Amino acid sequence: MNARKTYPLWFSFGALGLYFMLFFFPCLLGLFYSFTDWNSFRPELNFVGLANFRNLFRGNTPYLLYFGNTLKFTFFTTLWKTLVGFALALLFTRRSRFADFHRMIIFSPQVLSFLIVGLVFRSLLHPSTGFVNLALDALGLGVLKQRWLTDLAWVWKSIIAVDTWKGVGYVMVVFIAGIKAIPASYHEAAIVDGASFLQRVVRISIPMLVPSIMVVTVLNFTYGFRVFDIIYVLTNGGPGYASGVMNTGVYKEFSKGDYGMGTTLSTVLFFFITAVSWFIIRGMRAKEVEA
Amino acid sequence: MNLRRSLSRASLGLLSWLVALAFLLPVAVILINSFKSGAEAADMSLALPAKLAVSNYEAVYKAGNLLTTFLNSALYGAGSSALVVALVLAAAFPLSRRKGRASGAIYFFIVLGTALPMNYIAVMKVMKALALINTRLGMVLLYAAINIPISLFIAYGYISTLPREIDEAAVIDGCSPVQLFIRVIAPLLTPIASTVFVLDFMATWNDFIMPLYFLNSTSKWPMTLGVYNFFGMYQTQWNLVSADIVLTSLPVLLVFVFGQKYIVGGITAGAVKG
Structure with a gap:
């Protein structure tokens, strides 16, 4: 049987064409525009060389802060989702009548829109009328009240907590699938040998979950680097520029009409993610060769 | 030994419920407040409304x-x-x-x-x-x-x-x-x-x-x-905003409840295989 004839490549041209036209080609086009002063005020386009890229490093612009914030968001949400997701997976793989129901509840924020989650938490975290501060008052813990989304010391903690609340169910589900794939005999043998629960987690579950952990980390990274929704709705990058990330920055430039600077930020993110992906893929290939 | 085991079983069961409730809480606050009058919803608490203001939903639907x-x-x-x-x-x-x-x-x-x-x-x-x-x-x-x-x-x-x-x-x-x-x-x-x-x-x-x-x-x-x-x-009228949030989330939550098998299947197929 001739594979070339039986499986014609043109079957894939529809998906390839649409993806190229509306996703990949604009990335290249954006690279071109990042060398221009394209904006919404004047129709003509001038080449400005590297001026947009130099703007990134000027002291009075927030762009480097956006970049740092993007990394910070990515690192901490990945860390928390992985740790909490693992703990939840351990808790909900126990044999229990309600485990399925509990799992469904914890997963459910995943299917809500970021916009909805953002609005809900803007209400809950409101300093004077929000549920969190009211509850603290009611419990006599009024001293713990905070301006959760406007205080510089708390804004990132709040954002990371909300994002973890929304995304941890996904990580949990992946880990549960991973834990269930571990042969029961491993744990049985360890129990016979007198291993404690903690020892079994550290010596059996975690090493066996390494593939799941890697997949989850890659997913969390690619989500984190591109984050926009949750931050736009919760703080719109505020107070000031304190919680701005790359993609909220792109939207700010877009709203101002400074398209050239906006595509420059997108282009920087594009190359950064491409570089990170390249290292991840190379790392995985190396692992495969070893194994 | 047996007592200890059943105690730890019970406490883990309690913990499961507490965790699940913590995830449910934000949704509950929104749902309750979507049935409150404007004055009651000025405080986004878990206090139940005096009477169900279904009219919120009508108002949202129109506006x-x-x-x-x-x-x-x-x-x-x-x-x-x-x-x-x-x-x-x-x-x-x-x-x-x-x-x-x-x-x-x-x-x-x-x-x-x-x-x-x-x-x-x-x-x-x-x-x-x-x-x-x-x-x-x-x-x-x-x-x-x-x-x-x-x-x-x-x-x-x-x-x-x-x-x-x-x-x-x-x-x-x-x-x-x-x-x-x-x-x-x-x-x-x-x-x-x-x-x-x-x-x-x-x-x-x-x-x-x-x-x-x-x-x-x-x-x-x-x-x-x-x-x-x-x-x-309507930023200040959280009862209306809550009702709008409920109505917007309802379709996708229904899809989730009925399509759960496909969703979780898709996630684990994509992720576990790697």
Whole structure:
């Protein structure tokens, strides 16, 4: 049987064409525009060389802060989702009548829109009328009240907590699938040998979950680097520029009409993610060769 | 020993319930406050309303332009997901069957899109050039383009599990490639088609970045942007905003409850396989 004839490549041209036209080609086009002063005020386009890229490093612009914030968001949400997701997976793989129901509840924020989650938490975290501060008052813990989304010391903690609340169910589900794939005999043998629960987690579950952990980390990274929704709705990058990330920055430039600077930020993110992906893929290939 | 074990069992059971409740709490606050009067909802507490203000929902329905935005969301979600299912299944079939360089490169190139950031401003330029900006067709095509990479990844893995002997038998019986795909392979792909459709539908339903950048006429807005706009106008009336939030989330929660099998299946198929 001739594979070339039986499986014609043109079957894939529809998906390839649409993806190229509306996703990949604009990335290249954006690279071109990042060398221009394209904006919404004047129709003509001038080449400005590297001026947009130099703007990134000027002291009075927030762009480097956006970049740092993007990394910070990515690192901490990945860390928390992985740790909490693992703990939840351990808790909900126990044999229990309600485990399925509990799992469904914890997963459910995943299917809500970021916009909805953002609005809900803007209400809950409101300093004077929000549920969190009211509850603290009611419990006599009024001293713990905070301006959760406007205080510089708390804004990132709040954002990371909300994002973890929304995304941890996904990580949990992946880990549960991973834990269930571990042969029961491993744990049985360890129990016979007198291993404690903690020892079994550290010596059996975690090493066996390494593939799941890697997949989850890659997913969390690619989500984190591109984050926009949750931050736009919760703080719109505020107070000031304190919680701005790359993609909220792109939207700010877009709203101002400074398209050239906006595509420059997108282009920087594009190359950064491409570089990170390249290292991840190379790392995985190396692992495969070893194994 | 036995006492200790049943104690630890009970405390873990209690912990499970507490954790689940913590995840349910924000939803409960919104649901309760959506039935409060304006004055009661000035404090977003868990206190139950004196009487159920169902009128909130009527008010939201009238003020929030809900039917239009609902139909728009349904069109974007169903239209783009159907398009993705058709394009991606057709693409995944030869790509996962052939072992050549070209098919490998095409697969890798498209799946790269699961990680790459969209260049929204440049997309605007392309949409303008194609006369797709601020049109419903443009939205459907754009959502399809965004969802293609992850969908291809999921479908590719599934097709590799189908035995090649099926293809061989069909070809010997005289099937052309198109017949082989449509008559023989496509029917076997119903489970993965459902998964891809449900996942894409939810992603599209929940999105609000695309309309934020590419739609300026309110008549074409999806539900998410409608609710955001509503929030802008009625910020101080959290009972109304809550009701709007409930109505916007309801469709996607229903899809989740009935399509759970496909969603979790899709996630673990994509993730555990790696």
